[in-house]
Amino acid sequence: MTRKIQLGKTDLYVNPIGLGTNAVGGHNLYPNLDEQVGKDLxxxxxxxxxxFLDTAYIYGPERSEELIGEVLKEAGVREGVVLATKGAHKFVGKDIVFDNSPAFLKQSVEDSLKRLQTDYIDLYYIHFPDQETPKDEAVGALKQLKDEGKIRAIGVSNFSIEQLKEANKDGYVDVYQGEYNLLQRDAEKELLPYAIEHNISFIPYFPLASGLLAGKYNKEMVFHDLRAKMPHFQGEAFVQNLEKVELIRKIAEAKGVEVAHVVLAWYLTQDGIDALIPGAKRADQVLNNLKTLDVRLTDEEIKEIDRIFR
Structure with missing residues (x-):
């Protein structure tokens, strides 16, 4: 029996290690994805x-939700699963714009319900802010859907601190998802403290900084994808980051686990962070992520990791 923890002030209880599913049917994000492998993972x-499964309309688009819906239907396990999805992307011709208008969000939820083959979504996020809609109005639309039983909790993702405050004017925001990892700690300035103060659960994405914090890279490596443009992977910064990762490796080796397990376990010791959603492309990676739950960090180790990446 895996331990389940409460997500902030919601009535959702999750395994603290969830699954980010952008590689399940996310054909627009990854070339050559095998849908059967996605369903298997x-x-x-x-x-x-x-x-705890985390998906979004834009993964595919639509396909990730459809595949997850198929798996849940086949397995007959909808009840015990906490299903999170997101909406805001709108196609205008070939262009994508963000839309947080109440009408669009309500339609997006209806469309996601169909693709997921379910009559409720446990956690629905506004995926990205638009420039036009007052954020409390956008969240107000989700509150109506929550009152109708179509969603169980309200999330926002990628909002600035100002947008989050506006969104939470009536106290309706349950979960915030944003970029946060040991190399990218801006959220510690305002977003995390605000989330903690208002009992909003903070779910970090890119927790392993596109693999850099997983301890699998060396300084000879050359990247030709998104990573080639990321600051963590540039020149001297890349070398320094690898040196920091080596210090984590010492802690990991002493515990008989991998660097990634120690890094993920560190996040779960931080206030405001209840759960993580590392992605996976294969079933064995899913099971590997679960080893995080066996890692026990001492207070000294928690402080040491903080210091290394200060």
Whole structure:
């Protein structure tokens, strides 16, 4: 029996290690994805006590939600699963714009319900802010859907601190998802403290900084994808980051686990962070992520990791 923890002030209880599913049917994000492999990794997660699945309309688009809906239907396990999805992207011709208008969000939820083959979504996020809609109005639309039982909790993602405050004017925001990892700690300035103060659960994305914090890279490596443009991967910064990762490796080796497990375990010791959603492309990676739950960090180790990446 895996331990389940409460997500902020919601009535959702999750395994603290969830699954980010942008590689399940996310054909617009990753070339050559095998949909069967994607379905298998969702099945493996469910079979091993992971009950927190994170998807979005834009993964595919639409396909990730459809595949997850198929797996849940086939497995007949909807009840115990905490299903999170997101909306805001709108196609205008070939262009994508963000839309947070109440009408668009309500339609987006209806469309996601169909793709996921379910009559409720446990956690629905506004994926990105638009420039026009007052954020409390956008969240107000989700509150109506929550009152109708179509969603169980309200999330926002990628909002600035000002947008989050406006969104939470009536106290309706339950979860915030944003970029946060040991190399990218801006959220510690305002977003995390605000979330903690208002009992909003903070879910970090890119927790392993596109693999850099997983301890699998060396300084000879050359990147030709998104990573080639990321500051963490540039020149001297890249070398210094690898040196920091080596210090974490000492802690990991002493515990008989991998660097990634120690890094993920550190986040779970931080106030405001209840759960993580590392992605996976194969079933064995899903099971590997779960080893995080076996890592026990001492107070000294928690402080040491903080200091290394200060």
């Amino acid at each position: 969702v099945r493996a997660a469910l079979d091993h006590g992971m009950n």
